[in-house]
Amino acid sequence: MKVVSSIIQMRKITRTLAADRKKIGLVPTMGFLHEGHLSLIRRAVRFSDIVIVSIFVNPAQFAPDEDFEAYPRDEKNDINKIKSTGGDIVFIPKVSDIYPDNFQTYVDVEIIAKSLEGKSRPLHFRGVTTIVAKLFNITRPDIAVFGLKDYQQAIVIRQMTRDLGLPIKIIIAPTVREKDGLAMSSRNCYFNPEQRKEAVCLYESLRIAKRAVKDEKIIDSAVLKGRMIKLIQSICPTAEIDYIAFTDFESIIPVKKVNKNTICSLAVKIHGVRLIDNMKMTGRGQLL
């Protein structure tokens, strides 16, 4: 396995791979890899000849008051995990190479990136689409794999890819959860054991909503939302709910009545740590 930090070198490698007609898979990450990331890598391995995993904690997607500096990093461990999961190349560019002095170009998705996460974190998706476009241009993958946990991000990136004519298939892979149901996230490491227990409230609230749809045939979003808020507060009384939204999976337009394309997503601050999660409100699994 190769570890590459130079953009020029990365480009040379992908140019050669393209000339050899290899199918390239990209898994963009911010490092501090957990089982969720590894499942993305496994999926890329299944669908491509060469798997590139990028590690880049992207300053452009953090607001000044967010945790860019504190974001956990562990490159050495990450490299070992990628190797044992079947990755072929780890691309770890420097911030100063990605954003040189005088950098001033941004890729912006307008409609679907403005609600939910885009409303709470105004420049977040602009940072995400810009870095992903740049990683796409440098590595030129045939497929790229993103996690369903960051569902809106995956939809926004798919839109960007289509709109800008990038010949890349975006694969969305299911959320991997801890034993109690908490969605895996690099930010889970911020909790002490007591706090960690309460973090399960996001998952539990999604479960009771889905169960209410299935067992009680409740499809009114407001009613479901009310139940979710109650449950969250019962598990974590100090939880600060940013949003709970029932939307169409593709368009991210809010729906009043749950239907087969409805996904519920939420963002909640648990003891100072902002977590997100989501679940389709019908069907068995979470797979897309």
Add this chain to the structure above:
Amino acid sequence: MKVVSSIIQMRKITRTLAADRKKIGLVPTMGFLHEGHLSLIRRAVRFSDIVIVSIFVNPAQFAPDEDFEAYPRDEKNDINKIKSTGGDIVFIPKVSDIYPDNFQTYVDVEIIAKSLEGKSRPLHFRGVTTIVAKLFNITRPDIAVFGLKDYQQAIVIRQMTRDLGLPIKIIIAPTVREKDGLAMSSRNCYFNPEQRKEAVCLYESLRIAKRAVKDEKIIDSAVLKGRMIKLIQSICPTAEIDYIAFTDFESIIPVKKVNKNTICSLAVKIHGVRLIDNMKMTGRGQLL
């Protein structure tokens, strides 16, 4: 020579060319080709194995009150000209394929695209960088050629290309002029013969400024600008001057004193037709 309108077909062709390690040159145009465009094509022929010329009148770079509908079109003639100039592929995508329903992604260059043309035409460059990024993604050229007449456009595109990590060399080719000095432009066809004569005032004003720098050692931008305004008004009394700017060639930052990196650019409405032109204020030629 091939004429391609399907994005999928264009992509297949460029994929094959890349696998064959051919060097691809792209000349993006809005059609209605004149000698200026043909000089760009010749330059692309010189620096690449396969030359693609795109023809696309891009609605996203016209404001609602501008001349998108009226913009002159003559595809048949364009195709013949491209063929006889050595182009290999003409790419003529449909507006509905480039901007399908639900299109919502834009590429925006922030600083250098906000002055001069960007100030007078607020969404113009966003339209330009978005379409050029998309054409780059579809055709994946190694080089792309733009004309110096649209100098700020060329600089903005070069910035976008660098910032987004596109492995494409941007070549800026000198302005081609009519016998009297008027910069060639598809919009020159809007004039009647009387109006056409007055249109030379842009070029003449640049010439007297450059001569004042050379012969009289005048380097004060305000003084030069005053002389240019006078000259324009003497040739075309009804001229509406949008801007006359002395700026650094690369950064597009205004300069008070002309130096060797200074370019003077201007936009003037002549009998309802908005023309632009520019000239470096020192050195012999206009070549970059």
